Amino acid sequence: MAPLHLLLVALVARHAQGTLFPGGQIDLFDWSTIKPSRDLVYTDCMDGMKCARLLAPLDWSKHGDSPCGLGSLDTNNSVAIAIVTLPASVPESDESFGGSVLWNPGGPGGMATLRAKDTNRFYQDMLDGTKHYEIIGFDPRGVGASTPQIKSKTAESISPRHGRAALATQFEQQAAIGEICMEAGPDSIHAHSGTASAARDMLHIVDKVEEERISRLGSDYVPAYDKPRLQYMGASYGTGLGSYFASMFPGRVARMLLSGILDSELHRYGKGFDILPDTEAAIEYVYEHCFETSCLFSNDSDTGPEDIKARVQAALDWLDGTPVLVADIVARDVSSQGTIFSSWDFDEETGSWLDIPFTWSHDAATVISCLDMHARKPEMDLDWAYERYKAMEAESPTAAEFRYLMHMRCARWTITPAYDFQEPFGAPPPEPDLAPDAPAAPLFLLNARLDPTTPLVSAWTTSRLYPNSSVMIIEMAGHDNFERADDCVFDAARAYFDDGVVPPNGTICQPAPYTGGQQSDVFRALL
Secondary structure, eight states: OOOTHHHHHHHHHTTTSSOSSOOOOOOOOOGGGSOOBSSOOOEEETTTEEEEEEEEESOGGGSOSOGGGOOOOOTTSEEEEEEEEEOOSSOTTSTTEEEEEEEEOOTTTOOSTTSHHHHHHHHHHHHOSSSEEEEEEEOOTTSTTSBSOOOOOOOOOOOGGGOHHHHHHHHHHHHHHHHHHHTTOTTSGGGSOSHHHHHHHHHHHHHHHHHHHHHHHGGGOOOSSSSOOEEEEEETHHHHHHHHHHHHOGGGEEEEEEESOOOHHHHHTTOTTOOOTTHHHHHHHHHHHHHHHTOTTOOTTOOSHHHHHHHHHHHHHHHHHSOOOOOOOOTTTOOOSSOOOOOOOBOTTTOOBOOOOOOOHHHHHHHHHHHHHTTTSOOOOHHHHHHHHHHHHHHOTTTHHHHTHHHHHTTTOOOOOSSOOOSOOOOOOOOTTOOTTSOSSOOEEEEEEEOSSSOHHHHHHHHTTSTTOEEEEEEEESSSOOTTBOHHHHHHHHHHHHHOOOOOTTEEEOBOOOOOOOOOHHHHHHO
16 A cells, blocks of 8 residues: 555646646557557557557667668567547648647656546647647657566555564665566566656657658658757656656757656765755645635635644544445546556446456556666665664655655666666757757756656756756646646747747746545545
């Protein structure tokens, strides 16, 4: 069972009734019906979308940087990247066609394919203006519908708040999960799923998208660049993926809008989960707005935010002490970093639950994080774990319990990724005249004022690595929220993708009004 305090922090992250990647129905599609291919071969899918499974080398270190040098790819030495594309609202030969925009929902372990239908349209509607864009969601290697999947055994967790003895048990338990994830060996997907490989896959996708378009349209299509460049929107861990790409391939960046900024340098050194300066303030913000808007936690008898806080805390403490099985927590109630079995849809006629496949996202998060930090992580033993937990607890009593767990899983990790990125992070100043080794435009960084997961300080830190980049602040609490953004954000996003112009650094946008959310029978019973 996940720590119950996870629910509270997840609800803060979902405070805006949606994230950068909006909800809606899960997109169930049988990906086994599509044969993986070396080139981008699309199949109609998901009501107006196009789906493909693009082959890429399992180990990019053996294949250089040229797509022409891939050699023979088969199931033993390749991965198949699952891609869902929404065509632009204009022909690709139209002068208003703005190209393709890739997006990633975060994680690590987040799946674009599960929500691609709604999210692709959300992005397209948001960006459509002077120019019109094709939107592409993809699952990074090892994740979701991309194959092979990262799969390991999982284990239940106990709470370190029960003392050092409990933490010792948990340390061994979590370290064992990491060891289990290594059992597949150095030739498996578990050894080749680091963020550097995923960033290289993104470049491969960009090249293949352009190659397919030129092959299909011929002289009717005029490429915007001598070499294809990435246009990208990433959230949370997806911002780290963007930062890797911008640092590894700066001359292949056209546009990059990142929301909920991960400090990639801290992530690389095993400290990416430590930064919690705004978590408690974000939770207090939610209590205040909950009281003002009569949200799902409120009662008519409440006299102030402190009444809501006391009631929620009592419910969480009771659940920690008396765990109960909750079978019908649904997507609108909680969205967490891990996998929560949820009743996403209900067939009213038959009364049957849809069969939602298990996505192994926890295992993917473990493997990707441990690969990224291996050889840079500190010495991890029980004393270190106890000191790390106590320090995090002092900064954020609510979030420390689940945020520190990922550290433990990497304690005995020994696999070094064959294909990796060597620091430093950063890129040359952007060159609108398209210098071959520089981005075409500055990076656009977006963050909530109070983000419980990726604090604003990480956006400022990242901005210093990329000259002329701009940080825009949404005056709210939440994690990579876009649906509560107003025209201030949307207008800036359109101007950025259309013309490469970022807003003045430090621009502040107000959120759209918060309407209070929805209350399920589960939370009504608990509170």
